[in-house]
Amino acid sequence: MTINPDQLIKFSPMHRLQWEDAQQKDVILYPEGMVELNQSSAEILKLCDGTRKLAQIVSDLEEKFSTSGLTNDIIAFLEVALKNGWIQQH
Amino acid sequence: MAGSNNIKITPPRWLLAELTYACPLQCPYCSNPIDYANYQSELDTEDWKRVLTQARKMGAVQLGFSGGEPLTRKDLVELVKHARDLGYYSNLITSGYGLTEEKIIQLKEAGLDHIQVSIQASTQELNDHIAGTTSFQTKKEVAHLVKKHGYPMVLCVVIHRENIHQMPEILAMAEELGADYLELANTQYYGWAHVNRDLLLPTKEQFEHAEATAQAFKEKVAGKMKIYYVVPDLYEDRPKACMNGWGTTFLTIAPDGVALPCHSARDLPGLDCPNVKDYSIEQIWNDSKAFNFFRGFEWMQEPCKSCDEKEKDFGGCRCQAYLLTGDMTNTDPVCSKSPKHGVIQEAIDSAKASTESTNEKPLIFRNSKNSKILSKTE
Ligand code: SF4
Ligand code: SF4
Numbered sequence: 001m002t003i004n005p006d007q008l009i010k011f012s013p014m015h016r017l018q019w020e021d022a023q024q025k026d027v028i029l030y031p032e033g034m035v036e037l038n039q040s041s042a043e044i045l046k047l048c049d050g051t052r053k054l055a056q057i058v059s060d061l062e063e064k065f066s067t068s069g070l071t072n073d074i075i076a077f078l079e080v081a082l083k084n085g086w087i088q089q090h
Numbered sequence: 091m092a093g094s095n096n097i098k099i100t101p102p103r104w105l106l107a108e109l110t111y112a113c114p115l116q117c118p119y120c121s122n123p124i125d126y127a128n129y130q131s132e133l134d135t136e137d138w139k140r141v142l143t144q145a146r147k148m149g150a151v152q153l154g155f156s157g158g159e160p161l162t163r164k165d166l167v168e169l170v171k172h173a174r175d176l177g178y179y180s181n182l183i184t185s186g187y188g189l190t191e192e193k194i195i196q197l198k199e200a201g202l203d204h205i206q207v208s209i210q211a212s213t214q215e216l217n218d219h220i221a222g223t224t225s226f227q228t229k230k231e232v233a234h235l236v237k238k239h240g241y242p243m244v245l246c247v248v249i250h251r252e253n254i255h256q257m258p259e260i261l262a263m264a265e266e267l268g269a270d271y272l273e274l275a276n277t278q279y280y281g282w283a284h285v286n287r288d289l290l291l292p293t294k295e296q297f298e299h300a301e302a303t304a305q306a307f308k309e310k311v312a313g314k315m316k317i318y319y320v321v322p323d324l325y326e327d328r329p330k331a332c333m334n335g336w337g338t339t340f341l342t343i344a345p346d347g348v349a350l351p352c353h354s355a356r357d358l359p360g361l362d363c364p365n366v367k368d369y370s371i372e373q374i375w376n377d378s379k380a381f382n383f384f385r386g387f388e389w390m391q392e393p394c395k396s397c398d399e400k401e402k403d404f405g406g407c408r409c410q411a412y413l414l415t416g417d418m419t420n421t422d423p424v425c426s427k428s429p430k431h432g433v434i435q436e437a438i439d440s441a442k443a444s445t446e447s448t449n450e451k452p453l454i455f456r457n458s459k460n461s462k463i464l465s466k467t468e
Contacts, residue, residue: 001313014242014270016179016203022101022149029179031204031244031271032318034103034152083313 010050101149116222125465174201212259276322329406336384
């Protein structure tokens with residue numbers, strides 16, 4: 001599964017992304033399961049709100065962290081997220 | 091006491107709230123205790139709210155409302171709302187019996203995250219026979235309504251000798267109903283399933299055939315439907331890492347308020363499982379005898395004690411060790427290193443013999459009458 005750069009990316013309504021105080025981590029919750037996220041993954045997913053395409057997510061994050069060259073890492077993570085059903089495109 | 095103080099205690103993550111033992115169905119593999127009819131009292135709404143609040147504070151995040159049939163509780167919507175306000179991800183584990191569209195909408199508004207509907211078989215005849223109640227059509231309708239109202243739909247089918255031959259049809263049914271998750275749970279032989287084991291345990295060939303069918307389907311629906319396949323441990327040579335380690339992750343609260351490290355722990359002798367009416371969740375989790383009993387490795391006997399796999403499986407299931415060897419601190423007899431491993435083959439042979447016998451005894455259905463009879467003879 002690959003990310004289509006021309007489509008908006010949206011977090012799946014079948015999952016929930018939330019901050020867990022007890023773990024000091026963002027987690028994804030879904031039936032019978034929970035995934036703990038590291039900070040960069042969580043930052044990417046928070047931008048998958050259905051208003052941005054790939055390029056926008058990359059530039060927002062590069063701006064936020066005053067860096068560049070994040071494209072490949074972000075694509076790699078988003079493909080994992082797509083495969084796991086955490087995000088959707090259409 | 092078996093637990094020792096130098097073990098680092100991790101907070102609970104999963105809370106199973108068994109709201110009631112009442113259930114209109116009578117599944118002969120039910121995991122409720124055999125003597126459930128002796129526990130009539132139920133926590134009230136305020137008790138449950140306090141339990142939810144305290145467990146959430148410690149770090150519990152996944153919450154299952156189960157039973158019995160949780161829909162028989164009049165305060166279910168109120169409890170779901172409370173759970174949502176606290177930030178739980180909540181799951182209703184239901185037979186679907188009595189779940190109206192109106193209720194589905196109310197629960198959604200209250201913040202329920204998903205609904206797990208159990209179906210007993212792929213045909214009306216077998217479903218209704220195993221459930222002990224006419225319920226097949228209702229369950230299918232409920233599955234449709236669950237989808238219609240935007241919940242992830244989790245279909246759960248418990249697998250045993252009476253329905254294992256229907257595996258292809260069960261998979262097709264899950265696809266047709268649009269399940270997002272399918273849980274194929276091979277029967278675990280505790281509670282009622284232990285009593286009915288001779289009639290429920292499939293042969294190894296049946297298991298392998300069904301598993302291969304399920305695996306092929308899993309690949310076919312990858313990306314569309316997620317399949318949880320619960321393995322039948324009697325045919326393995328290592329036990330499962332029961333409860334992810336005792337008192338590390340899971341907390342079950344029984345209808346009368348007894349806190350259990352695993353939902354079958356009520357049957358283990360001498361644990362003195364504490365009640366939430368007497369103690370806070372924090373006291374129960376950190377300090378009670380029951381929750382510390384099998385924490386760490388101190389309690390183990392040989393061959394587990396000096397085994398290099400003990401951090402992987404924690405010596406297996408305590409309830410299985412107790413039920414099949416009579417000593418809950420023994421190695422789970424599923425393990426091929428257990429000196430009692432032979433009891434597993436005996437169980438398999440005994441089940442096989444019952445398929446060949448001409449006067450097969452009938453299944454004992456889970457209902458109050460049978461519960462009372464069985465708890466007297468135990
Ligand atoms: S397993 Fe069957 S009888 Fe037991 S609580 Fe669930 S639906 Fe009711
Ligand atoms: S001997 Fe005990 S610890 Fe070792 S593999 Fe068997 S059950 Fe696990």
